[in-house]
Amino acid sequence: MKKRVLVGAIAAALSIPAFAADPALEKLEKQIADLQKQISELKAAQTAQPAPAQQAVVKGDLPGSFKRAGEDTSVRVYGFARLDAVHNFGGRNNAAQGDYAAYQPSIALTGSNDAARRGETYMFAKTSRIGVEASAPTALGALNTKVEADFYNTTGSGLFRLRHAYGQLGNWLIGQTWSTFMDLDSTPETVDFNGPTGNTSLRQPQIRYTYGAGAAGNFIAAIETKANGGYVGSDDNTMTRVPDVVLRWEKAGDWGHVALRGLTTENAIKSDDHTETTSSGSTAFVPGTTGSKRGYGVGLGGHYMVTPTTSLLASTSYGKGMGRFFNESVGAKADAANNKVYLPKEYGYVLGVQQKLSDTLRGSVTYGQQRLLGGDYINVADGSANRSVQSGTVGVIWAPVANVELGGEFMLSHRQTLDGRSGTEPRLNFAATYSFGN
Template sequence: MKRSSLFLALMAAGLCSLSGQVFAQSAQDFNDMRAELKALRAELDQLKAKQAQPAPAASAAAWNERLDTVELRQKDAVVLGDVPGSFRLPGSETSIRVYGFAEANLIKDFKSTAPGDNFSNLPEQPLASTHPSTGKNVLTGQTSRFGFETSTPMGNGAFNTKIEADFYGYCGSECNRNRLRLRHAYGEYAGWLIGQTWSTFMDLDNLPETVDFNGPPGATSRRPVQVRYTWNNPNLAKFQFALEEPSDGAHSPNLVARVDKGFDWGALNARILSHEQRVDGASKRGFGFGVGGSYKLTGSATLMAQYTQVDGDGDGAYLVGANYPVLDGGTLRLDRARGVVLGLSNAFSEQLRGTISVGTVRSTRRVGDAYVSAYGLEGNERLTQWHIGMYYLPIKNVELGTELMGGRRTTFGGDTGNLSRLNLQARYIFN
């Protein structure tokens, strides 16, 4: 483990060193270099044409020396890549983009703090009947991240790859997330994607921006390993089909299909899910579906909404806030949960933007139901959480965020736990 951590640290340092060397050159420097390369290629063609003509030995030697010089300069040139913010190394057709940000969050909890997470964790919010309302202050930079993307021209489009990590890997309540964590790692070509990235069932386009790292419950937030195929017909719609990493303990992969359609006024999507849940050898297959969309109210304001329903979620990620499956004797019971997320975003200027959002998830079970009897009265019947946040950009590549948020957890037994906090953030973006 120590060797692995050392390797990852050296890799990160190498990437940062590479980006520092390359991006120290301004965009104008790259443009000048690209123009010089174009001129060198033209001169090279002329030299080759003249070299083909008979010439004295001394003259031929001079031409050969000049030809070698031009070829060396051409190979040494580093130019802008095909992807915005990217570069190409000498002799390579692959565009490389290094990106990321360093950020710090100051969190002031006015109520009790849920265990195991610095950011919102409403499903485990302490209940008023068992925990006194005590505030807490947290200062963390663990959600800083880095990554790189590549794009290589191929016969049937570009071959793309992406690797991204942050420092928010969970390692138990004793250390409360302070390890390097893989977020994305995949390759993509000709409509196929293989690797780890956002679930095909997740409606990322209609998920409101929040300063809080976790955001509201009621939506999907999962990055499984998957095999996905995308067929995009601009005149019809975009269709996606995926086999995704099974939930904890399950044996068969999860199946996802979705369709997306864009319009001048916004966009719509529909998603379906079939997933296996397994507890102590008992297995049951659950179903899920979701719809989402956005509507452009003005040139700067957008309204977004999504609805998700899932039968049991062992990872709590296909529907954030859903109750886990439980084993009732020899029967595996799945809680059917329904989630809704609404958001309104507006860009007031190039320097200022804001979002208001609310998310809620509710169990369809009731007291006396076999599921509730097996799960207990402390299971969550309903979760509701709201956010009011703003981002201000004082200078290029710097974002300052502030957000007020609150929420309520209500159990099957009628007990409640309230969330109230302020989150301040400073983010420094590179590329």
């Protein structure tokens, strides 16, 4: 009866008389039955189909990162392939260590055999780099980790060199990264990989705490040590028995930034009684030595945005016995015979102008100098120690498409020793960098 009523209603809607002849009514009933059958078949087919496959990878929380579905850790893989090309109009520089980037403390001195080896041209790719960043939420906030390495080592073998390896949770950073004494934001850009003379460029293992004071800036404290547990820099005659202590205050805004830095580091010598073989083949007793002096350093730097496309950068550092914290430091000198350590007084500064010339072209002009000052160190130092080193650069970097940069630069460097000798090194630097993971 209900079916008859339904058919009658549909027939009325279609302007078909409710009491049509039986053949018409039967035909309509058949059409309705066919429709119901088709609907049932569609429902059955949908039920039989498998659910859409779950995405294996989704977008992560870090820029350019990803994370596996169902997990909270975001991972970003980044780096670049880079080729450096150099033409050195001066003599051979730092050939013993294979450091092909500019290194002013080893500029060939006029009249030396290395000075006669002018006009070398070479290319290398060992500044190429790869790194991994990760971020995961925890009850104490985001845990950020980073591991980065390149192939830039002094052996020329292309082995990995660890740059960064640290974890950061809240205000704490533990691991190896840029020294707290270094101010990256006041360092002008150069095509040369080693950067301007007179700067601090150093990565060390450290435990660092940062206190953000809002409008008053950030206050940072860290204890740091030499990387690899051994010699870093030219202070190889001395050792550090306790960690370095580094403090920094920094404040940044739309106008630029300013940073004030300070450090204290130990320069110590210590050895046991021992015997040594003389030139005649006999043995001689050598008493143990013990001596220590604490070095210190201070620095001030910053950058100022003159216009949205022009920035001025400057930094200066001064200290006594800073050692590896100064790129071109002559290092402490140990006098084992008298149980004394002599520390050099040094200062350095870097100036730079960076200009955005267009959306794809930028340029920079830099000058830097580092100088050894007077003091008791001068009286015991070898005459070949550097009195001063300096360099200037003029360069441009062109980014024709995303992730590609081509740079060219002219660099002029000069070195002078305590005994009055000197050397000058003009060179052209080129670099092609192809980045990924940005």
